[in-house]
Amino acid sequence: MTIFIYYYVGLFSVVSGMMAFVLNRKHFLSTLLSLEFIMVSIFWLMSMSFFCVGVEGYFVLFFLTFTACEGALGLSLLVYLVRSSGGDFFSSFSVL
Numbered sequence: 389m390t391i392f393i394y395y396y397v398g399l400f401s402v403v404s405g406m407m408a409f410v411l412n413r414k415h416f417l418s419t420l421l422s423l424e425f426i427m428v429s430i431f432w433l434m435s436m437s438f439f440c441v442g443v444e445g446y447f448v449l450f451f452l453t454f455t456a457c458e459g460a461l462g463l464s465l466l467v468y469l470v471r472s473s474g475g476d477f478f479s480s481f482s483v484l
Contacts, residue, residue, distance in 0.1 A: 391440055397432075398433040399433070401428075402429040402433070405423075405425040415476050415477060416476040420466060423462065424455075431455060434451060435448055
């Protein structure tokens with residue numbers, strides 16, 4: 389019964405991260421943070437699922453590696469955008 393509480397916490401975290409991603413789109417940094425929160429929540433759900441089934445967690449480590457690479461790529465894009473445009477506001481970015 390208690391394992392379902394962990395699933396509900398993970399699902400609530402994913403949904404709240406998606407709501408933060410959709411509703412808070414003023415700064416690039418806040419969207420990156422909401423994406424990282426979604427990825428950590430999915431990592432939590434995968435860890436709990438593999439723990440309950442009793443399978444080896446190599447895929448979870450593979451997913452965590454890609455999550456770290458995604459975070460590094462997002463931060464490098466943020467640094468580039470701040471240096472080129474002077475801020476992380478979406479309204480100051482040029483489409484061209």
